[in-house]
Amino acid sequence: MENLRQTSTKHIEEHFGELGAAELTKLPCQVLKNLLTSENLNVDDEMKVFKAVTLWIEAHPNQGETEELLTSIIYEFIREQHRAEVQAFFDKHPDFKGIATEALKK
Numbered sequence: 001m002e003n004l005r006q007t008s009t010k011h012i013e014e015h016f017g018e019l020g021a022a023e024l025t026k027l028p029c030q031v032l033k034n035l036l037t038s039e040n041l042n043v044d045d046e047m048k049v050f051k052a053v054t055l056w057i058e059a060h061p062n063q064g065e066t067e068e069l070l071t072s073i074i075y076e077f078i079r080e081q082h083r084a085e086v087q088a089f090f091d092k093h094p095d096f097k098g099i100a101t102e103a104l105k106k
Contacts, residue, residue: 009034009035009038010040012035013035013038013040013041013042014040014042015042016035016041016042016043016048016049017042017043017044017045017048021048021051021052021055021056022055024052024055024056025055025056025058025059025060027056029056029060029063029065029068029069030065032052032053032056032069033065033068033069033072036049036052036053036069036072036073037072045079046073046074046075046077046078046079047078047079047082047085049072049073049074050073050078050082050086050089053069053070053072053073054089056069057069057070066096067096067099070096070099070100071099073100075100075104078104083104086100086104087104090104
């Protein structure tokens with residue numbers, strides 16, 4: 001069973017950008033966080049990570065792990081053209097606004 005989990009994790013890490021964010025909402029929070037913080041995560045645009053996290057949050061609104069996932073995003077790597085969308089999310093969720101405030105100013 002452990003071998004299957006490792007193989008699955010490796011596949012997701014290698015093909016993260018190709019997966020639909022909706023598929024990732026089915027993962028438990030800790031599994032998603034482990035993927036997002038993995039050095040082996042292959043993603044060409046940090047906005048894909050942001051979208052996966054925000055969709056997970058919307059699918060699991062009563063989970064207490066929201067802040068953990070939001071801190072897994074490298075906001076400095078989000079391209080300028082997407083920053084307004086990121087800011088809109090934090091405007092909608094003011095409890096988490098401090099997480100990305102400094103990074104979005106850069």
